[in-house]
Amino acid sequence: MSRGLPFPLLSAGLLAMWLLLNQTVAIGHILLGTVLALGIPWSMRAARPSKTQLRRPGAIIRLFLVALVDITRSNVAVAWIILRPGQRRGTSGFVDIPLELRNPYGLAMLACIITSTPGTLWVGFDSNTGVVTVHILDLIDERTWFDIIKGRYERLLLEIFE
Amino acid sequence: MTANVLLGSLTLAQILMTLAMACATFRMLHGPRAQDRVLGLDTLYVNAILLLLIFGIRSDSTVYFEAALVIAVLGFVATAALAKFLMRGEVIE
Amino acid sequence: MTFATELPTWTALLIAALVLLGAGLAFTGSLGLLRFNRFYERVHAPTLATTLGAGCVLIASMIFFSVLQTRPVVHEILIAIFLTLTTPVTLMLLVRAALFRDRVENKPCNEVETCAVPAAKNRPRSGRLAPSQAEPMKPLTHHPDHGDKRDHR
Numbered sequence: 134m135s136r137g138l139p140f141p142l143l144s145a146g147l148l149a150m151w152l153l154l155n156q157t158v159a160i161g162h163i164l165l166g167t168v169l170a171l172g173i174p175w176s177m178r179a180a181r182p183s184k185t186q187l188r189r190p191g192a193i194i195r196l197f198l199v200a201l202v203d204i205t206r207s208n209v210a211v212a213w214i215i216l217r218p219g220q221r222r223g224t225s226g227f228v229d230i231p232l233e234l235r236n237p238y239g240l241a242m243l244a245c246i247i248t249s250t251p252g253t254l255w256v257g258f259d260s261n262t263g264v265v266t267v268h269i270l271d272l273i274d275e276r277t278w279f280d281i282i283k284g285r286y287e288r289l290l291l292e293i294f295e
Numbered sequence: 296m297t298a299n300v301l302l303g304s305l306t307l308a309q310i311l312m313t314l315a316m317a318c319a320t321f322r323m324l325h326g327p328r329a330q331d332r333v334l335g336l337d338t339l340y341v342n343a344i345l346l347l348l349i350f351g352i353r354s355d356s357t358v359y360f361e362a363a364l365v366i367a368v369l370g371f372v373a374t375a376a377l378a379k380f381l382m383r384g385e386v387i388e
Numbered sequence: 389m390t391f392a393t394e395l396p397t398w399t400a401l402l403i404a405a406l407v408l409l410g411a412g413l414a415f416t417g418s419l420g421l422l423r424f425n426r427f428y429e430r431v432h433a434p435t436l437a438t439t440l441g442a443g444c445v446l447i448a449s450m451i452f453f454s455v456l457q458t459r460p461v462v463h464e465i466l467i468a469i470f471l472t473l474t475t476p477v478t479l480m481l482l483v484r485a486a487l488f489r490d491r492v493e494n495k496p497c498n499e500v501e502t503c504a505v506p507a508a509k510n511r512p513r514s515g516r517l518a519p520s521q522a523e524p525m526k527p528l529t530h531h532p533d534h535g536d537k538r539d540h541r
Binding site (some may be wrong): 334342351359371 | 422
């Protein structure tokens with residue numbers, strides 16, 4: 134974390150994006166991409182993004198796989214709800230879940246995962262009480278969703294961020 | 296034989312995407328509320344991205360990829376701006 | 389259409405299956421926009437197209453161009469990353485805007501933070517005004533959102 138390279142992950146991501154966009158690994162593009170990868174974080178430092186420490190790469194990979202499997206499964210479930218013949222009864226509703234996670238990056242990641250999963254939607258987070266409101270399409274048992282979000286995602290995110 | 300299977304499924308996929316865009320357009324034009332229209336527009340963008348990618352496979356050209364990327368970027372900005380407008384613009388008028 | 393003959397059989401079949409699956413999922417998602425009756429249910433539908441639907445089509449496109457050009461073509465990953473990052477943001481913004489609008493129409497209140505979320509509890513049934521007291525938030529409670537089928541604009 135030196136002055137020249139304040140955000141190594143962001144810089145690496147920008148360089149990778151530049152090379153992917155140009156579909157090349159030519160030396161000129163690597164140089165140009167490096168200039169961008171160093172210059173953009175440098176010009177954005179006025180926004181003062183708070184730094185965070187990522188721990189446990191194993192937990193990150195596990196979180197990614199768990200989210201992938203869950204997204205695939207709920208894709209099938211929601212597709213079935215839509216294609217199922219007959220008038221569907223209203224089982225959707227809001228659920229409030231208290232969280233222990235306070236890291237803003239962790240919360241942002243949880244919001245992305247929950248909203249990306251078909252059938253669940255992040256509605257809002259109260260930073261005073263730490264209660265997140267989630268809208269769920271097929272709400273039959275609240276306890277199941279409570280366990281999924283608390284037990285499956287929050288535990289992994291706490292391992293990664295705190 | 297396999298070539299025909301591929302061509303047939305590409306055609307079918309294009310028809311499906313067109314129908315999907317029709318559904319999104321209906322929701323965009325019919326409402327009933329402004330947020331439904333914005334949601335329809337957002338879905339229309341995503342479907343257009345996928346349709347362009349399928350066009351790209353069919354015509355063996357990567358030009359469509361650039362168009363899809365531009366639609367993705369513009370669609371995000373447009374939806375974010377419209378959602379902001381729903382919150383700030385129309386309510387307070 | 390010369391490309392189709394250059395492809396190995398397994399690749400052609402795999403691409404055909406992936407493209408069909410992706411398009412089918414995207415169509416199902418858009419159909420959900422028509423089939424669901426309430427806005428908060430409709431919001432769930434497009435995520436089918438943006439997650440697995442887009443994923444399948446993008447992987448098909450990656451396999452297709454990589455095999456035809458005999459070099460790895462992975463720039464489709466950019467669209468995948470972009471969709472993954474932006475869709476949650478747009479949907480969350482849209483839902484918050486919808487909650488805000490519902491709340492403003494049902495009961496006037498100036499502070500977004502205190503009212504935006506509990507407003508979901510006081511949604512009226514088709515135009516009838518709901519009692520406007522905001523309940524304190526209880527963990528793990530279930531608020532069924534009753535229909536907004538008939539309210540316009």
